Amino acid sequence: MSIQVENITKTYGEQKALNQVSFTIEKGEIVGFLGPNGAGKSTMMKILTTFLPASEGVAIVNGFEVTKDAISVKKSVGYLPEHNPLYLDMYVREYLLFNAGIYNIPKTEVESVIEKTGLTPEANKKIGQLSKGYRQRVGLANALLHDPEVLILDEPTTGLDPNQLVEIRQLIKNVGKEKTVLLSTHIMQEVEAICDRVIIINKGEIVLDKKLSDLKNNKQQIIEVEFDYRVEEVALQQLPKIEKIENPAGFVYHLYFATEQDMRGKVFDFAHDNGLKILQLHQKNTTLEKLFSELTMQK
Numbered sequence: 038m039s040i041q042v043e044n045i046t047k048t049y050g051e052q053k054a055l056n057q058v059s060f061t062i063e064k065g066e067i068v069g070f071l072g073p074n075g076a077g078k079s080t081m082m083k084i085l086t087t088f089l090p091a092s093e094g095v096a097i098v099n100g101f102e103v104t105k106d107a108i109s110v111k112k113s114v115g116y117l118p119e120h121n122p123l124y125l126d127m128y129v130r131e132y133l134l135f136n137a138g139i140y141n142i143p144k145t146e147v148e149s150v151i152e153k154t155g156l157t158p159e160a161n162k163k164i165g166q167l168s169k170g171y172r173q174r175v176g177l178a179n180a181l182l183h184d185p186e187v188l189i190l191d192e193p194t195t196g197l198d199p200n201q202l203v204e205i206r207q208l209i210k211n212v213g214k215e216k217t218v219l220l221s222t223h224i225m226q227e228v229e230a231i232c233d234r235v236i237i238i239n240k241g242e243i244v245l246d247k248k249l250s251d252l253k254n255n256k257q258q259i260i261e262v263e264f265d266y267r268v269e270e271v272a273l274q275q276l277p278k279i280e281k282i283e284n285p286a287g288f289v290y291h292l293y294f295a296t297e298q299d300m301r302g303k304v305f306d307f308a309h310d311n312g313l314k315i316l317q318l319h320q321k322n323t324t325l326e327k328l329f330s331e332l333t334m335q336k
Contacts (some may be wrong), residue, residue: 234246
């Protein structure tokens, strides 16, 4: 097990940034840590990388408890913080050699990580001359220098243009073939493009922890329909493969079907057979974006 978090709580005065958070991440997983701004993502990342102490609970990374063996944690973790700290006046290769010296890493490893992260054409440029995408590559290269077993990436694609997004996503996926990756983001598409599993956090608490494959294989279909007249639920229950019926307002109904088959035709047939008119109808299949909205909506 690469990461184990047990009942982690972090308070700032009277405010709880994290409240009894628990999860585990197996070796080789790429896990998306998803949540709105202020949900507690960065706080959790800083605790796992020993930058912040937890108020309560235990966090273990690669078998080392973060509060008792911080040095071992740092040796086995590569961290790219949300605000990528770079020396803009240094050259790319110079910067990486400087950091390699701190870790006592051979110069040959620097060249290897430059090639792996696609920095070879930019290696002799000053970091300040690079685009945002290449600066993120430098930060990722620095996180990979000491060949860590775990990568913790906090908002690694913030501010990138569409082309840069694709490049960095692919780079993270390639790295994730060999390492455990915990990727913090508030962008649903990021998780769908990169991750094996998603953890959604809201107001300091985990509200969802599922594999992406489970979400994608959801066989349920949801249809929202508005008739011109109220319909008794017992009548709607005659629809084939109907699983659940909701009546959120007026003559609007949410119909849950236990099938991937498009059931809109059946709903049209039902309306015709019962002398009803359909004022509106559309599918509302559960997606990660919809789940995120439902689980993090302010109440």
